[in-house]
Amino acid sequence: MTIVVNSLRKTYTAGATEHLAVDGIDLEIGPDEFFTLVGPSGCGKSTTLRCIAGLETPTSGQILVDDEDVTDTAPNKRGLAMMFQDIALYPHMNVIDNIAYPLKVRGIDKEERYERAREVADLMQIPELLKKYPGELSGGQRQRTAIARTIVYDPRAFLMDEPLSDLDAQLKVEIRKEIQRVHERAEKPTVYVTHDQSEALSMSDRIAVMNDGNIMGVGTPDELYEEPENTFVAGFIGNPSMNFIPGTVTDRSNGLVTVEAYGEEFELELTDGVQEDDAVEIGIRPERVNVVSDTEAGRFTGRLELIERVGDRRLATVDVPDGEIRALNLRERGLQQGEDVSVVFDTNDIHLFDGKTGDAIKHPVTYSKRGEAAQLD
Amino acid sequence: MSADTPIGYWYQLPYQTRKKVYNWLLNLVLAVGLVIVLFPIYWMLATSFIPPEQLFSVPNPLVPTNATLESYVAVLETDVLLWYKNTVIFAAGVVTLTTVAATLGGYGLARLDIPYKKTFARVILFGYMFPPILLSIPMFIFWRQIGIINSLPGVILAQTATTLPFSLWLMWQFFQTVPYSYEESARVIGCSRFQAFYEVALPLAKPGMIAVSIFSFAIAWGAYTIPTILLTSNSKWVLTLGLYSFTQAESVLWGQIMAASTLLVLPTFFFVYYLQKYILRGFRATRI
Incomplete structure (x- = not known):
């Protein structure tokens, strides 16, 4: 079972203006793959899913399910x-009629469809709810019922349009597990749409990051996190998002490239891809940045604007000339908001992007190859 | 606030007392309204039981002392049962036709991609603004040409023209409150478009359909202008026309008019009373 999307384009006409929702994208979703479309609101991810479902007619392009x-x-x-999203x-x-409804539509007689509905209700751990109405269920119970309704008729693939976005954090984790359990059991492709990158990273086999109707990058969660194709993917995947520092290439010799940013020079191992005087963006993950109160010790100095707790770690925001740098790898205790600090990171952790196109030029040696765990969030 | 002014005094009373007084005031307003609405109906009912010779005595006996069914007997001696039957057929026809057409049309307007459909849906309301008398004269001419004058189907069709615009607009509005994702999910599950409409959207639109049927029933049951122009022989008359026949050249048979009016009003009570629980049930169904 596979789903293939070939140069899918979808435009909406609203009066005289034409709105481009999806701009010729290609996707290939393998058998039993959990594939996620992720991106900011209005990026075309839902439209793509609805085209696959048949709820929207593509303006041009092709959709194949099992080569058909x-x-x-x-x-x-x-x-x-x-x-x-609204469960519907x-x-x-x-509940039992809701679950058995797809079978009713297929003309299966009452006894058999109730039998099968009971089986999947057991599987979803909601056997005691069968006689209740959706209005009497809690959010999690509704989700379970909705999942039961999708698996009861053994579909060729599962499509999910932000099914978790209305749930509270705890329930999200619980239903997320259910969805993955169902996916593994069914061994069918699942196309999942979300705007939440952490949801995408934790659930998917592969992810496509979309923006403005285009696919900005496709890959496994590790690939997208460690070797993002461009600044958009780099900034969208990972929370808090990657720091970008504008710089210029000042020297290029002996396999080394020197990049200058805020008067600071970085030497990176790189043989080609850039010329002298090229504008570049230095990308550095907050997880790899430390902040120390010794202003001489680090790369840049700036005022410590904010220090806040994110889970088990502290997030520092430091004002630098052209913006701010977020740091999550704080070692020093007793940092005070408002004091002058310097920012410390290793040149080996730098991602380098083209300053004009935003395309990636160089990535650090992947964390996994260096024997460190990738710090996914 | 000090207790010197009346408002100040009022706010110094305990909340419970204020709430009680407030409730009593509300009930008082309600009671006054109820008396104004119900008194004519009571008077009609009382008059229908009063012997004809007492009708014009002053002061008028508001409570019949020696009740009699004389007026009812006199009414039943006319063709009233036939008119009753005609009225039931007429109203049922208008209600059915209006509800079916408004539901299908409203669904189409809400769901299908029709150019300028919003403008169209709003323009429909213009149809409701024509007074029946303005419509019925061209209708008379037209109906005569196609040969459906003086027939119940013909008058049902004509009356539906007056009930449909508002009903269509109401159903259009109502279908917009039913989330489209219900039907979309039904479509993905395996329903055809009509199945999704019939099995998913329609049950959710039930309260709207009931509102439409009550509205069209009220119009049809009390209709006078269009039937009086389109129905010429008194074997086709509806009750409202029959009622008018009790007004004779030199006298008005008040007792009989009131008795016939009572008979006319009773079914509306039962119709609305029967459907109101469905309205409430329908509202519960749309809430999830």
Whole structure:
């Protein structure tokens, strides 16, 4: 079971203006792969999913499910399952009828469809809710019912449109696990849409990062985190997001490139990709940045604007000439807000991006190859 | 605030007392309104039981002392049962036609991609602004040409023209409150478009349909202008027209008019009373 999207384009016409939602994207989702589309609001991720489901007609392009062209097939003939953000359980049917509804549509007789509905209800641990109405269920119970309704008819693939975005943090983790359990059990491709990069990183086999109707990068969570293709992916994946420092290439010799930023010079091992005087962006993950009160010790100096607790760590925000640098790798105790500090990081941890196109030029040796655990968040 | 002014005094009372007084005031307003609304109905009911010779005695006996069914007997001697039957057919026809057309049309307007549909939906309301008398004269001419004058189907069609615009607009509004994702999810699950409409959207639109049927029933049951122009022979008459026949050249048969009016009003009570629990049930269904 695979899903292939070929140069999918979708435009909406609102009056005289045409709005481009998806700008010719290509995707290939392998059998039993958990594939996530992630990106900011309005990036076209939901439109892409709805085109796969058949709820939107592509302006051009092709959608293949199992090598079968379904571009012009009605949604009810595609054999897919979809979970919606608002869950869409039918309020006028009780839980068992909701779960059994896809089977009813397929003309399966009442006894058998109730039998199968009970089986999946057991699987989702909601057997005691069968006679209740959706209005009487809690958020988590509704999600479980909705999942049960998607698995009951053994679809060819699962599509999920931000199903967790209305849940509280604790419930999110719980339902996230359920979705993954269902995915592993069904061994079918799952296409998952979310705006939450941490959700994408923790659930997916592969992720496509979208922006403005385009795919900015595709890869495994590790690839996107450690070797982002461009500044957009680098900034979108990871929380807090990567620091970018504008710089200029000042020297290039003997396999070394010197980059200057804020009057500070960095020597990086690099043979090609840049010329002298090129504008570049230095990218550095907050997880790799330390802040010390000794202003002589670090790369840049600045005022410690804010220090806040993020989970088990502290996040420092330091004002530098053209912006701010976030640091998550704080070692020193007793840092005070408002004091002058310097920012410390290792040149080996620097990502280098083209200053004009934003494309990646150089990545640090991956954390896993250096024997360190990638610090995913 | 000090207790010197009346308002100040009022706010110094305990909250519970204020709430009680407030409730009593509200009930008082309600009671006055109720008396104003119900008194004519009571008077109608009382008059229908008063013997004809007492009708014009002064002071008017508001409570019938020697009640009699004389007026009802006199009414039943006319064609009233036939008119009753006609009215039921007429109202049922208008309600059915209006509800079906408004539901399908409202769904189409809410869900299908029709150019200028918003403008269209708003312009529909213009149809409701025409007074029936303005419509019924061209209708008379037109209906006669196509040969459906003086027939119940013809008058049902004509009356539906007056009830449909507002009903269509109401259903259009109502379907917009039913989330589209219900139908979309049904479509992905395997429903055809019509199945998604019939099994998912329609049950959720039930309160709207009931509102439309009550509205069109109220119009049809009390309709006078269009039936009086389109129904010419008194075997096709509806009750409202029959009622008018009790006004004779030199006298008005008040007792019989009131008795017939009572018979006319009763079904509306039952219709609305029966449907109101569905309205409440319908509202519960749309809430998740």
